[in-house]
Amino acid sequence: MxxxxxxxxxxxxxxxxxxxxxxxxxxxxxxxxxxxxxxCGKTTLLKSMNRFLDLVVGTHISGDVLIDGxxxxxxxxxxxxxxxxxGLLLQRPFPLPMSIYDNVAYGLRIHNMHKRGRGLDxxxxxxxxxxxxxxxxxxxxxxPAGRLSVGQQQRLCLARGLAVEPEILLGDEPTSALDPPSAxxxxxxxxxxxxxxxxxxxxxxxxQAKRLADYVVFMYLGEMxxxxxxxxxxxxxxxxxxxxxxxxxx
Amino acid sequence: xxxxxxxxxxxxxxxLTLMGISLLIVTASLAGILLTVIIKGAPVLTLDMITKTxxxxxxxxxxxxxxxxxxxxxxxxxxxxxxxxIVSIPIVLGLNVYARNTRWANFVxxxxxxxxxxxxxxxxxxxxxxxxxxxxxxxxxxxxxVLALLExxxxxxxxxxxxxxxxxxxxxxxxxxxxxxxxxxxxVILRQVLPGLATxxxxxxxxxxxxxxxxxxxxxxxxxxxxxxxxxxxxxxxAVFFQLNTPFPEVQQRAYxxxxxxxxxxxxxxxxxxxxxxxxxxYTVK
Numbered sequence: 001m002x003x004x005x006x007x008x009x010x011x012x013x014x015x016x017x018x019x020x021x022x023x024x025x026x027x028x029x030x031x032x033x034x035x036x037x038x039x040c041g042k043t044t045l046l047k048s049m050n051r052f053l054d055l056v057v058g059t060h061i062s063g064d065v066l067i068d069g070x071x072x073x074x075x076x077x078x079x080x081x082x083x084x085x086x087g088l089l090l091q092r093p094f095p096l097p098m099s100i101y102d103n104v105a106y107g108l109r110i111h112n113m114h115k116r117g118r119g120l121d122x123x124x125x126x127x128x129x130x131x132x133x134x135x136x137x138x139x140x141x142x143x144p145a146g147r148l149s150v151g152q153q154q155r156l157c158l159a160r161g162l163a164v165e166p167e168i169l170l171g172d173e174p175t176s177a178l179d180p181p182s183a184x185x186x187x188x189x190x191x192x193x194x195x196x197x198x199x200x201x202x203x204x205x206x207x208q209a210k211r212l213a214d215y216v217v218f219m220y221l222g223e224m225x226x227x228x229x230x231x232x233x234x235x236x237x238x239x240x241x242x243x244x245x246x247x248x249x250x
Numbered sequence: 251x252x253x254x255x256x257x258x259x260x261x262x263x264x265x266l267t268l269m270g271i272s273l274l275i276v277t278a279s280l281a282g283i284l285l286t287v288i289i290k291g292a293p294v295l296t297l298d299m300i301t302k303t304x305x306x307x308x309x310x311x312x313x314x315x316x317x318x319x320x321x322x323x324x325x326x327x328x329x330x331x332x333x334x335x336i337v338s339i340p341i342v343l344g345l346n347v348y349a350r351n352t353r354w355a356n357f358v359x360x361x362x363x364x365x366x367x368x369x370x371x372x373x374x375x376x377x378x379x380x381x382x383x384x385x386x387x388x389x390x391x392x393x394x395x396v397l398a399l400l401e402x403x404x405x406x407x408x409x410x411x412x413x414x415x416x417x418x419x420x421x422x423x424x425x426x427x428x429x430x431x432x433x434x435x436x437x438v439i440l441r442q443v444l445p446g447l448a449t450x451x452x453x454x455x456x457x458x459x460x461x462x463x464x465x466x467x468x469x470x471x472x473x474x475x476x477x478x479x480x481x482x483x484x485x486x487x488x489a490v491f492f493q494l495n496t497p498f499p500e501v502q503q504r505a506y507x508x509x510x511x512x513x514x515x516x517x518x519x520x521x522x523x524x525x526x527x528x529x530x531x532x533y534t535v536k
Contacts, residue, residue, distance in 0.1 A: 050426065083425060090419050094417065094419045096535070097420075110428070110430075145533075146536060
């Protein structure tokens with residue numbers, strides 16, 4: 001079942017067309033992986049789904065993105081609500097300048113989702129558990145988040161994102177700054193989370209795409225060349241350019 | 251190969267020596283200033299100096315102290331710094347959260363830079379003109395306002411530069427959770443620059459408390475401790491200036507004692523803000 005529908009999406013950055021007429025349906029509760037060479041528009045496509053392109057001055061967007069059939073670009077849409085619904089993991093973890101506890105509680109507080117005290121404590125524990133970080137930090141919740149290792153920081157960012165109860169998780173090469181064991185840890189979490197969330201990942205690591213993807217989108221020079229179930233696209237690509245990319249030629 | 255290596259070694263030695271010399275100049279200047287003030291001022295720095303206001307005949311070398319100037323200076327610089335702080339925080343957040351790199355923002359930055367470069371006597375003269383126009387007398391309040399203007403660009407530009415080097419992703423992390431720009435500014439950006447803010451406040455306070463020209467016309471000078479914002483207020487730099495200008499060696503010596511007191515206040519604030527900055531910096535993301 002479709003969760004995110006992208007309809008004739010074009011994105012221009014000044015004179016450069018970063019996305020060309022993208023039409024794509026992203027399935028619910030699966031991991032969709034966007035692959036393609038650098039500069040092909042993978043990240044632009046990803047960031048069109050939580051209105052992060054708005055933050056880049058000089059970007060012009062036409063077309064539409066619908067989540068559960070509702071446009072997120074329609075006039076009057078509250079951007080903060082869109083971003084609450086659609087979480088994002090960045091390439092490198094950026095913990096907020098506060099304690100581990102407050103990093104997770106931050107989103108709950110700004111959205112007034114929990115009362116102070118006990119309820120908040122329980123929620124923080126719950127999301128840290130979901131991100132697989134609780135056991136490592138339960139005795140030092142109030143130390144600055146910056147003291148965690150990079151891998152732990154990325155899981156903290158995951159917990160922080162889960163805390164605002166999104167339906168969709170976006171990941172912009174979320175393991176590329178991590179050492180292999182930490183990357184694997186994040187991958188395991190994502191696989192576990194797809195039961196409850198629709199996950200969209202950008203990656204340039206083909207092996208990662210093979211490990212995680214249920215659905216694959218191949219982008220090249222701003223165009224969506226091919227998309228379909230992972231097995232089909234990765235093992236039996238229909239397009240010449242997809243085949244060339246998978247074989248390392250482009 | 252040997253020759254090249256030795257030329258590079260000479261280069262290295264040359265720049266090391268240059269570095270050593272500049273270090274020496276800096277430390278020697280500071281030591282020179284401190285020694286002068288201590289040698290000339292310490293012998294007459296009695297308890298009376300810091301606990302009493304000038305008594306009859308003080309300026310002829312009789313008894314009394316400069317408590318009026320100590321309190322006056324703390325009021326002036328404290329008030330000025332506080333006022334500058336509460337005005338500059340909205341300016342800085344406005345610049346970085348909403349205006350960003352627009353033409354308008356850069357115009358504000360240029361204005362602040364020009365304000366920073368304006369000599370303090372000009373602030374004094376400006377304040378004086380304003381007071382005349384409004385029919386006000388020299389007062390603590392006027393001094394505080396002029397010092398706030400003098401300190402405002404220091405705090406605003408220092409913090410502005412700090413915020414500009416914050417990685418965009420830190421802000422984005424907060425936006426990604428559905429936070430508004432305002433929430434992000436308060437909870438993330440301000441928190442990230444808190445230690446730098448403490449340093450900026452110290453810089454501004456240091457400039458304010460050490461400035462004579464801007465308070466000369468605006469706060470005036472008095473032997474009494476001000477009891478209201480409308481009273482005139484004395485200040486340490488002016489106490490130094492007036493006492494140094496007298497023909498009596500005893501009084502001149504007391505000028506150095508007043509300078510020593512000023513130096514100690516600045517030193518203590520500096521140390522205090524260092525501790526504060528490292529305490530506030532524990533959450534800062536590197």
